[in-house]
Amino acid sequence: MLLNGDTGAITRPGQFVNIRLDGFFLRRPISVSDWDDGLLCIIYKVVGRGTAYMSSLLPGARLDILTGLGNGFDVSKSGSSPLLVGGGAGVAPMYALARVLLSRGTAVHMIAGFNTAGEIYLKDEFEALGAELTITTADGSFGRKGFVTDAMDCRHSYVYACGPEPMLKAVCNASAADGQYSFEERMGCGFGACMGCTCKTKYGSKRICRDGPVLEKEEIVW
Numbered sequence: 459m460l461l462n463g464d465t466g467a468i469t470r471p472g473q474f475v476n477i478r479l480d481g482f483f484l485r486r487p488i489s490v491s492d493w494d495d496g497l498l499c500i501i502y503k504v505v506g507r508g509t510a511y512m513s514s515l516l517p518g519a520r521l522d523i524l525t526g527l528g529n530g531f532d533v534s535k536s537g538s539s540p541l542l543v544g545g546g547a548g549v550a551p552m553y554a555l556a557r558v559l560l561s562r563g564t565a566v567h568m569i570a571g572f573n574t575a576g577e578i579y580l581k582d583e584f585e586a587l588g589a590e591l592t593i594t595t596a597d598g599s600f601g602r603k604g605f606v607t608d609a610m611d612c613r614h615s616y617v618y619a620c621g622p623e624p625m626l627k628a629v630c631n632a633s634a635a636d637g638q639y640s641f642e643e644r645m646g647c648g649f650g651a652c653m654g655c656t657c658k659t660k661y662g663s664k665r666i667c668r669d670g671p672v673l674e675k676e677e678i679v680w
Contacts, residue, residue, distance in 0.1 A: 459512070461498040467526025468493050471533070471554035472620070472640055472672050475500065476648035478522040479511050485524065486512070487645050487667070489551040489620070491580075498525070501550040501579065527648050528671050531555050531638055536564055537615025542589075543606050543629050545571040545621030551640065553580055555618055556589045566590065569609050571625065575600035607632045617675070627680050637675045641666055 468490060475498070476485040486508045492499045504510050515521075536559055544552040549570045556566045566589040572578050573596045584591045592609045593601030602609050606621075607628045617637030619629045626639045643666040646654035650668030657666055659677040664670060 459500050459502070459515075461500070461521065461523070462496060463498065463523070463525075465493045465496060465498050465525065468498070469526065470530025471558050472530035472551050472638075473526055473528045474551075474648075474671065476524040476527055476645070477512070479508055482508055482511070484646060485648055487527070487648055489547075489640075490554060491550040492554045492557065501547070503547050524648055527667060529669065531618055531640070531672055533558055533562065533564075535616060535636070535638070536618075539565055539567070539614055540616040540618060541610065541614035541633070541635075542566060542568040543571070543610075543617065543619040543621070543625075544568070545606055545625040546573070546577070548619075548621030548625070548640070548642075549580055551620050552618070553583060553587075556584060556587055560587055560589065567614065568592070569594065569606045571595075571606035571621070572600075573597065630675060630678065630680070638672045639675065639678060640672045641670055643667070643671070 474487050474489045476487050478485050488500045488502050491501045502509055504513050542552045559566050568584055568589045569592045571594045594604055594606055594609050610632050614635055617633050617635050619626055620640035643655040645667050646652035648667050650665045655666040656663045658679050661677050
Protein backbone atom coordinates (compact mmCIF):
# COMPACT_ATOMS: atom_id res chain seq x y z
CA MET A 459 0.00 0.00 0.00
CA LEU A 460 1.31 3.45 -0.98
CA LEU A 461 0.32 6.36 1.24
CA ASN A 462 0.71 10.08 0.67
CA GLY A 463 1.28 12.29 3.69
CA ASP A 464 3.77 13.77 6.10
CA THR A 465 6.70 11.36 6.52
CA GLY A 466 8.96 13.80 8.35
CA ALA A 467 8.84 11.81 11.61
CA ILE A 468 10.34 8.72 9.95
CA THR A 469 14.11 8.97 10.30
CA ARG A 470 15.38 5.37 10.38
CA PRO A 471 14.65 2.10 8.59
CA GLY A 472 12.89 -0.31 10.92
CA GLN A 473 10.42 2.18 12.33
CA PHE A 474 6.70 1.51 12.03
CA VAL A 475 3.32 3.21 11.75
CA ASN A 476 0.11 2.59 13.72
CA ILE A 477 -3.02 2.77 11.62
CA ARG A 478 -6.51 3.60 12.86
CA LEU A 479 -9.26 1.70 11.06
CA ASP A 480 -12.95 2.60 11.21
CA GLY A 481 -14.86 0.15 13.37
CA PHE A 482 -11.81 -1.27 15.14
CA PHE A 483 -10.78 -0.39 18.70
CA LEU A 484 -7.02 -0.87 18.39
CA ARG A 485 -4.76 0.55 15.72
CA ARG A 486 -2.77 -1.83 13.51
CA PRO A 487 1.05 -1.54 13.76
CA ILE A 488 2.68 -2.05 10.35
CA SER A 489 6.38 -1.79 9.56
CA VAL A 490 7.60 0.76 7.03
CA SER A 491 9.01 -0.90 3.94
CA ASP A 492 10.25 2.35 2.40
CA TRP A 493 9.61 6.08 2.41
CA ASP A 494 10.67 9.40 0.95
CA ASP A 495 9.41 12.96 1.22
CA GLY A 496 5.62 12.63 1.24
CA LEU A 497 5.35 8.97 0.23
CA LEU A 498 5.16 5.89 2.45
CA CYS A 499 5.17 2.23 1.40
CA ILE A 500 3.87 -0.53 3.68
CA ILE A 501 3.62 -4.24 2.90
CA TYR A 502 1.36 -6.42 4.99
CA LYS A 503 -0.19 -9.88 5.00
CA VAL A 504 -3.91 -10.39 5.47
CA VAL A 505 -4.16 -12.43 8.67
CA GLY A 506 -7.27 -11.07 10.42
CA ARG A 507 -10.22 -8.70 10.20
CA GLY A 508 -8.09 -5.56 10.42
CA THR A 509 -5.72 -6.35 7.57
CA ALA A 510 -8.66 -7.73 5.56
CA TYR A 511 -10.34 -4.34 5.98
CA MET A 512 -7.15 -2.61 4.86
CA SER A 513 -7.02 -4.76 1.74
CA SER A 514 -10.53 -3.58 0.80
CA LEU A 515 -9.64 0.13 0.82
CA LEU A 516 -9.78 1.94 -2.51
CA PRO A 517 -7.42 4.62 -3.86
CA GLY A 518 -8.24 7.98 -2.32
CA ALA A 519 -9.22 6.60 1.07
CA ARG A 520 -7.95 8.60 4.04
CA LEU A 521 -6.33 6.98 7.09
CA ASP A 522 -5.43 8.32 10.52
CA ILE A 523 -1.83 7.17 11.06
CA LEU A 524 0.73 7.65 13.82
CA THR A 525 4.12 7.71 12.10
CA GLY A 526 7.77 7.54 13.01
CA LEU A 527 7.17 5.05 15.84
CA GLY A 528 9.88 2.88 17.36
CA ASN A 529 13.64 3.28 17.39
CA GLY A 530 14.55 1.67 14.06
CA PHE A 531 17.91 0.24 12.99
CA ASP A 532 21.19 2.00 13.73
CA VAL A 533 23.15 1.80 10.46
CA SER A 534 26.31 3.28 11.99
CA LYS A 535 27.16 -0.11 13.55
CA SER A 536 27.01 -2.17 10.34
CA GLY A 537 30.70 -2.56 9.61
CA SER A 538 31.83 -3.24 6.05
CA SER A 539 29.79 -6.38 5.30
CA PRO A 540 26.50 -6.58 7.20
CA LEU A 541 24.09 -9.46 6.81
CA LEU A 542 20.39 -8.65 6.56
CA VAL A 543 17.92 -11.43 7.37
CA GLY A 544 14.16 -11.25 6.97
CA GLY A 545 11.48 -13.88 7.33
CA GLY A 546 7.98 -13.60 5.89
CA ALA A 547 6.49 -10.20 6.74
CA GLY A 548 9.85 -9.34 8.31
CA VAL A 549 11.35 -8.95 4.84
CA ALA A 550 9.45 -5.70 4.28
CA PRO A 551 11.41 -3.31 6.57
CA MET A 552 14.72 -4.76 5.38
CA TYR A 553 14.22 -3.11 2.00
CA ALA A 554 14.60 0.42 3.39
CA LEU A 555 17.53 -0.76 5.50
CA ALA A 556 19.26 -2.18 2.44
CA ARG A 557 18.63 1.02 0.52
CA VAL A 558 20.11 3.21 3.27
CA LEU A 559 23.16 0.98 3.75
CA LEU A 560 23.86 0.82 0.02
CA SER A 561 23.54 4.61 -0.25
CA ARG A 562 26.36 4.82 2.32
CA GLY A 563 28.60 2.63 0.17
CA THR A 564 28.13 -0.48 2.33
CA ALA A 565 27.86 -3.84 0.60
CA VAL A 566 24.71 -5.71 1.57
CA HIS A 567 23.92 -9.42 1.64
CA MET A 568 20.21 -10.02 2.16
CA ILE A 569 18.72 -13.42 3.05
CA ALA A 570 14.96 -13.56 2.63
CA GLY A 571 13.09 -16.58 3.94
CA PHE A 572 9.62 -17.76 2.93
CA ASN A 573 7.53 -20.89 3.30
CA THR A 574 6.93 -21.33 -0.41
CA ALA A 575 7.56 -19.64 -3.77
CA GLY A 576 4.09 -18.12 -3.85
CA GLU A 577 4.89 -15.95 -0.81
CA ILE A 578 8.02 -14.32 -2.26
CA TYR A 579 7.96 -10.53 -2.64
CA LEU A 580 10.47 -7.70 -3.19
CA LYS A 581 12.87 -10.01 -5.07
CA ASP A 582 13.20 -7.71 -8.08
CA GLU A 583 13.37 -4.63 -5.87
CA PHE A 584 16.28 -5.93 -3.78
CA GLU A 585 18.15 -6.94 -6.92
CA ALA A 586 17.51 -3.53 -8.49
CA LEU A 587 19.07 -1.88 -5.44
CA GLY A 588 22.26 -3.86 -5.99
CA ALA A 589 22.00 -6.06 -2.90
CA GLU A 590 23.35 -9.61 -2.96
CA LEU A 591 20.13 -11.58 -2.47
CA THR A 592 19.66 -15.15 -1.29
CA ILE A 593 16.13 -16.56 -1.08
CA THR A 594 15.24 -19.64 0.94
CA THR A 595 11.95 -21.52 0.94
CA ALA A 596 11.00 -24.13 3.51
CA ASP A 597 9.53 -26.41 0.85
CA GLY A 598 12.32 -25.89 -1.69
CA SER A 599 9.99 -24.49 -4.36
CA PHE A 600 12.36 -21.56 -5.05
CA GLY A 601 15.95 -20.71 -4.21
CA ARG A 602 17.68 -22.62 -1.47
CA LYS A 603 15.62 -25.23 0.36
CA GLY A 604 15.48 -24.77 4.11
CA PHE A 605 15.51 -21.87 6.54
CA VAL A 606 17.43 -18.58 6.54
CA THR A 607 20.06 -20.06 8.87
CA ASP A 608 20.88 -22.67 6.21
CA ALA A 609 22.12 -19.84 3.97
CA MET A 610 24.19 -18.05 6.61
CA ASP A 611 27.99 -18.12 6.74
CA CYS A 612 30.66 -16.36 8.79
CA ARG A 613 31.55 -13.61 6.30
CA HIS A 614 29.37 -10.91 7.84
CA SER A 615 30.52 -8.11 10.12
CA TYR A 616 27.13 -7.48 11.70
CA VAL A 617 23.57 -8.84 11.62
CA TYR A 618 20.25 -7.05 11.13
CA ALA A 619 17.19 -9.30 11.39
CA CYS A 620 13.41 -9.04 11.41
CA GLY A 621 10.84 -11.80 11.55
CA PRO A 622 9.09 -14.23 13.89
CA GLU A 623 10.84 -14.78 17.21
CA PRO A 624 11.87 -18.42 16.57
CA MET A 625 13.68 -17.24 13.45
CA LEU A 626 15.36 -14.38 15.31
CA LYS A 627 16.59 -16.75 18.01
CA ALA A 628 17.95 -19.18 15.42
CA VAL A 629 19.78 -16.38 13.57
CA CYS A 630 21.22 -15.08 16.82
CA ASN A 631 22.50 -18.53 17.78
CA ALA A 632 23.95 -19.11 14.30
CA SER A 633 26.03 -15.91 14.25
CA ALA A 634 28.96 -14.87 16.41
CA ALA A 635 28.64 -11.26 15.22
CA ASP A 636 26.88 -8.48 17.07
CA GLY A 637 23.57 -7.39 15.69
CA GLN A 638 20.16 -5.79 15.97
CA TYR A 639 16.94 -7.78 16.01
CA SER A 640 13.50 -6.34 15.30
CA PHE A 641 10.69 -7.97 17.28
CA GLU A 642 7.00 -8.35 16.56
CA GLU A 643 4.60 -7.81 19.46
CA ARG A 644 0.92 -7.12 20.03
CA MET A 645 0.46 -3.45 20.88
CA GLY A 646 -2.10 -1.17 22.41
CA CYS A 647 -1.14 2.49 21.98
CA GLY A 648 2.03 2.07 19.93
CA PHE A 649 3.97 4.90 21.60
CA GLY A 650 4.78 3.66 25.12
CA ALA A 651 1.85 4.87 27.22
CA CYS A 652 -0.03 1.65 27.92
CA MET A 653 2.94 -0.66 28.66
CA GLY A 654 1.09 -3.48 26.89
CA CYS A 655 4.06 -4.64 24.83
CA THR A 656 6.68 -4.68 27.58
CA CYS A 657 9.32 -7.41 27.45
CA LYS A 658 12.21 -8.38 29.69
CA THR A 659 15.80 -7.62 28.68
CA LYS A 660 19.12 -8.02 30.48
CA TYR A 661 18.90 -4.33 31.34
CA GLY A 662 15.33 -4.32 32.64
CA SER A 663 11.89 -4.14 31.06
CA LYS A 664 11.52 -2.38 27.72
CA ARG A 665 8.53 -1.42 25.63
CA ILE A 666 8.74 -2.92 22.14
CA CYS A 667 6.78 -0.03 20.65
CA ARG A 668 8.98 2.74 22.07
CA ASP A 669 12.29 1.26 23.27
CA GLY A 670 12.14 -1.20 20.35
CA PRO A 671 11.10 -2.82 18.15
CA VAL A 672 14.85 -3.15 17.52
CA LEU A 673 16.90 -4.63 20.36
CA GLU A 674 20.66 -5.13 20.53
CA LYS A 675 21.84 -8.74 20.58
CA GLU A 676 23.62 -8.25 23.91
CA GLU A 677 20.41 -7.29 25.75
CA ILE A 678 18.00 -9.93 24.47
CA VAL A 679 16.58 -12.54 26.82
CA TRP A 680 15.29 -15.47 24.78
